[in-house]
Amino acid sequence: METPVETTRERLLNVAEQRFGEGGYEGTSLRAITVAAAANIAAVNYHFGSKEALLRAAVARAMAPVNAERRRRLDQLEAGGSPAPEALIRAFVEPGLELVLRRGERGAVVARFIGRIAFDPSRRIRELYAAESEPIESRYLAALQQALPQASPDAVAFGYVNMLGLLALHQSQALSPTPGAAGPEDPGKLAENLVTFLVAAFDHGLGS
Amino acid sequence: METPVETTRERLLNVAEQRFGEGGYEGTSLRAITVAAAANIAAVNYHFGSKEALLRAAVARAMAPVNAERRRRLDQLEAGGSPAPEALIRAFVEPGLELVLRRGERGAVVARFIGRIAFDPSRRIRELYAAESEPIESRYLAALQQALPQASPDAVAFGYVNMLGLLALHQSQALSPTPGAAGPEDPGKLAENLVTFLVAAFDHGLGS
């Protein structure tokens, strides 16, 4: 194959999702990004317009495949009748952990980036994440409600928020102060543990 | 009572935990804090030494009563034999939500501050939170392990981390993009829902 040289724009996006994922939006300067990307500072404003626009582009690029896979699984599940809670939880959690963690080093970077943005201190930035996943959110809520008819809408929403939160938490790797100590070495194990944890909580922990 | 005028030091701590809780550490400037506290910028370095030292003092002051209450409950539980998982979960979650949310406006500010610091993008700042709650962490882990003898140590640690994460998440109010829409109006209700959720996950979701 001919050498697929990364464009400046791609290098900026790659470095941005790595640095933003490590230090957060406010804690990462454009100069740090452009130096690591071997690009000029002005390139950010040329290709994206502003620092926040660069973040927006990085968020969109990182989340697109994850949400596409979620949509695909949800379509498939709904085509086959009424899915069980576990199937829905898998369809949400696994794309966020596996699809992204199985891609080696780069996948882990993307996962951390997504998880970090979802809980950024700034509300405006958190809303970038929320806006990106909003379209399928209502579909998931409706499907979960149907799978858990005994639970109130508030309870279902509570469970969904907890699922989203725990997923982003493990994606961001903000837990385990000693790196590599508390987290399982195998991303697949982590996904399995998290699904089991959430399924139990949904099945028995939403109040009757 | 004679007017309990707040000292400059107290006003700085109060405003700091409010602003740091809203915008995060990097996103909040000392000038914004000192203006809101009606204090001079130099007062921060006079009373605390640096911006990070101010944060450290605010974290210590905010978490002290929460962790003290946790210690007290844990002592009481262990004095009465082998506590059930639910009792341990309550002893951890309720001080973080109720003890702090029942104090009206200021309590909510403290809760958000704690929750935000626990997930700050910067590792050094997250460790301020971790260091503050580390002393009782091992006690909780041991007690949980004893209450759940069928679960592996890794599984117990996994559950503990999830409990800590979900608590901080609800404390920080980072969820529910539409403020006041998704969260229950009654903090007590939230604590009850979260305990139920976690108890179910611990009892049925840690792998046999």
Added chain:
DNA sequence: CTCCAGTTCAAACGACCGTTTGAACTATGC
């Protein structure tokens, strides 16, 4: 070759950052 749109570049812009300085104010003990 000329032209030109696309891209990169060094350099500078004003604004804001955390921190420091040294003088001025305050209250208490002598």
Added chain:
DNA sequence: GCATAGTTCAAACGGTCGTTTGAACTGGAG
């Protein structure tokens, strides 16, 4: 009264921030 320790103050320090500028380079089209 005076001295003194504690506290507050306006002002400035050097540095970094995101952004902008205008010229220089690039490669293909006419």
